[in-house]
Amino acid sequence: MTRPPAADAPSSSPNDRRPWRARLPRWARRLALGLLALYALYLLAGNVFLNSPLGAKAVNRQPQKFHMQWQRGLTWWPGRVVLWEVVVGGQVRRNQWQAQGARVSGHIGLLPLLQRRLRVTDVDAEAVRAQVTQVEHEIPPPTYRPGGWRLEFPSIHSDSVLGGSWGDLRVAGRGSAQVGFTKQLRGGPMQLLPSQADLHGAQVVLKGLELLHAANLKAGFSIEPHRSTQAKGAEKLDLTRISLSVDGSTAGLALRQQEDGRVQVRLEPGAGRAHGQLAFAEGALRPGGALQWQMPVRIIDMQGREHRNTLDAQLSVDQDLHLRARLPAQTDGVLSADVDVSLAGRQVIVPAVRLLVPRLSGRVAGRWQFSSLRWLTRLFVDAPWLSLRGAGEVEGDLRLDHGVLMPGSRMAAPRVEAVAELIGSRVEGAASAEAVLKEVKGVARSHLEVRMQRFAIAPLDAPKSRFVEGNDLQLSLDGPADLVRMREDAQARARFRNARVPDLRAYNRYLPNAHLRFEGGRGVLSGDLQLDAAGRIGRGRVDLRGEAARVRAAGIALTGDVDLALKLQRADLKRNRLDMAGSRLGLRNVSFQDGQGSRSGWWAQLDLAKASLGWNQRLDVQGSAQARMKNVAFVLDLFSQQKDYPKWIFNLIDAGQAQVTTQVDWQGQTLLLRDIRARNERFELDGQFRMQGQRQYGDLYASWGVLGMAVELRDAQRKFHVLGARRWYDAQPRLRP
Structure with a gap:
């Protein structure tokens, strides 16, 4: 006899019409409800996180280094996120970067989070733009510390790239790109995975000037893993690989010569062409690359005439770099160029451009307008x-x-x-x-x-x-x-x-002091100087002819014509002194005042037999001189006025030309004439004279046969000695510099 089933036992009959949820075991129903509750909680928490300030606050902990904003977000599955109107940016050293997209979606790996890895896969972005600019303020790189989070973005894809900019370079167009990178936080290594970009109908603009339009651009790029402290600035290029393909139309070049000689350069619509492929790795261009650039050139000269030409340039790479450029010369043209040069090796990343010069061979010819010609002397001479x-x-x-x-x-x-x-x-x-x-x-x-x-x-x-x-x-x-x-x-x-x-007064700034200065007149200057590489005089000649020159010398005002012929030869380079032996000073038609009135028609010829000239801020003169004078009236006036002398002195002044010799030492405020000796047919004159500032000091002895007299000059005081004049003069101490 068979026992009937228990009343609460589930029926397994195929005709059981209860809902499927009722047919599940109780534990399964509870598990399903639990998962459903967790999913609902995730939907609520995830979307609240994305669409409230909580998300932005969590992401933007260091906004200067990295920030991210979005208008709204959605997540419907754990790890799957969609964001709209996204803007991300940050700063590395002095490079400030920013990227934006209309819609970005991706999948965040949840299990890698347990290993402190943020892995975001299947990233897809729409309407992408990016830009990089340099700023003044630099953010120093962080010191490396182990244990930082690792960011992994193996594939960021977009089929609607709109372009970007890097400093003054701007690229716009439509295309696709796939980029991948990894980064270890806390100063760890960064790597740009092999990436590529493809733009169609692109426009390339540099500093507001359009270089290319309607162009197809293809680029591949990657950077090997490195820490920021391991490669700075241009050093990163040694770790970078770049390939570039270009095929597009170039603008035309318009040049206008301005009245000041400068050339105004601008680009204008034209029918030029650019085509080629180049590859770069380890700081050098790769063999096999080539680029051809052709553009029409329109030149307007300073007379407003228009000249048309075509610039054709070609770059090719084998074991060296070869550049060929030609702007043909025209009969009525104003600019032309013919360049055929090679750069030994393929390295293009150097610390300074001047290091490229020793690698350059070839020929550069043509005619061109330069905005500055400072470089011309440096190219041929070093002066x-x-x-x-x-x-x-x-x-x-x-x-x-x-x-x-x-x-x-x-x-x-x-x-x-x-x-x-x-x-x-x-x-x-x-x-x-x-x-x-x-x-x-x-x-x-x-x-x-x-x-x-x-x-x-x-x-x-x-x-x-x-x-x-x-x-x-x-x-x-x-x-x-x-x-x-x-x-x-x-x-x-x-x-x-x-x-x-x-105006001869302009030379007063170079004269030793106010006791020798020009007070008027005009002149004519000639020169023939030989110089060294530093511009210092080796030897030469300077001639100055002054007409109706008004000169004040040692307190005496003279007016007349001046002929100065300086023969110069380097004497002491360290002291900046020149030997001027053989120089000559001529005075003609001179008039000056003495105690009895004015004298005119006086002349003198001074020869510097042995002398040196110091040229610092003011001139100084040292040496010996000999002169021929119409008379010695000027020398006598240095010591006293005519009315103070015995009458027989001035009765003999014009008794034949006077021959005068002296030692000259003129530095700063001090003029020293030593061993003054003057002779003519009837008398002899010996003396010494010092002028220092406003103070005058000197001794003079004059003789005519048995007659003689001496003058003692001490500032404004003068004393005449008649009896024993020679003995008194010989007893005076000799003046020294």
Whole structure:
């Protein structure tokens, strides 16, 4: 007999019509309800987190280093997140970056979170833009500490990339990109995984100038793992791989020559073309790369005439870099270029551009307008005291062999502003310049010729106070082609004639003191000076002719014509002294006042047999001089006025020309004349004289046969000695410097 089933036992009959949930075991129903509750809790908590300030606050703990904002968010499955109107940004060192997308979705791995890894996969972004700019304030890199979170974004994909910018470079278009990166926080390593981008119909703009339009751009890039302290700035390029393919239309180039000689450059719509592929790795371009760039050029010269041309440039890479560029010369053209150079090796990342020069070989020829010509003198000569300034046109043909200019190289600038700083003065004017490299007895030498059609000379510390104006100053420099040796071996020569000196008083700033100064008059200046590489005088000649010059010398006012011929030769470089033996000073048609009235028609010729000239801020003179004078009236007036002398003295003044010798020491406020000896047919004169500031000191002895007298000068006091005059004079101590 069979027992019936218990009343509460579930039926397994196929005809059981209860709902499926009722047919589940109780534990299964409880588990399902629990999971449903957890899912509902996740939906509530996750979406509240994404759409309330809690999410932004949790993410933006250090907004200067990293920040992220979004308009709204949604999560419907654990780890799956969608955000709208997303903006992320931050700063690394001085680079401030920002990226934005209209919609971003991705999956956050939950289990990796237990290992302090934030792994976000399947990231998809829409309408993506990015930009990187440099700022003044730098954020120092963090010190590495182990245990930091690891960020893993193996694949960030977008089919709607709109472009981005890097400093002054802006790229806009539509395309796709896939980027991946990893980063260990707390100063750990960062890696940019192999990534790529593809833009169509792209526009490339640099500093507001359109370089490319309607272009197809493809790029691949990656960066090896590194810490920020291991590679700084350009050092990161040694760890970077980049490949770039470009095919697009280029803009046209418009050049307008302005009245000041400068060239205004802008890009305009044109029918040029750019095509090529380049690859970069470990700081060098990879072999096989090539890039061709062609663009129309429109030039408007200073007369408003229009010239059209085409620039064609090609870059190719094998074991070296080769650049070929050509802007053909035209009959009525104003600009042209023909470049065919090679750069040894493929390395393009160097600490300084000047390090590329020793690797450069080839030829650069053409005619071009430069906004500054300062570089021209530095290219051929090393003379820091000479510079070419302002804008100007340069025509040249340079031939280089591993950075060294070769014979046959030349450059010429028909119109330029030249400035030379010589012996405390500034010489400037409108000039032409020509530089050539020629071979002399098998040795290459560099030669620069500057010719100032008009020039002016002014003190270095007062460049607007011009005291000389002239025409046709020729300045030439010659030296070894090696610029290092040129600093020691270069020679220069400056020549000019009959420059105008409107006011001789301008020279007072160079004279030792107020006891020798010009009080008026005009003159003419000529010079022929040989200089070294530092602009210091080696030897030369300076001639000054003054007309109706008014001079005050040792308290006596003279008016007349002055002829000064200085022969200069370097004597002591450390003390900045020049030997001026053989120099001559001529005075003609001189009139001056003495105690009895005025004298006129006086003349003197002074020869410096042995003397040196010091040139610091003011001149000083040391040496011996001999002179021929119409008479010695001027010498007598140094000691006293005519009315104080015995009558027989001035009765003999005009008794034949006087021959005078003396030792001169004139420094600062002190003038010292030692061993003054004057002779003519009838009398003899011996003396010594010192003027220091306003104080005067001296002794004089004059004789005529058996007659003699002496003068004792002590400041304003004068005492005459008649009896025993010679004995008194010989007893006076000799003056010393």
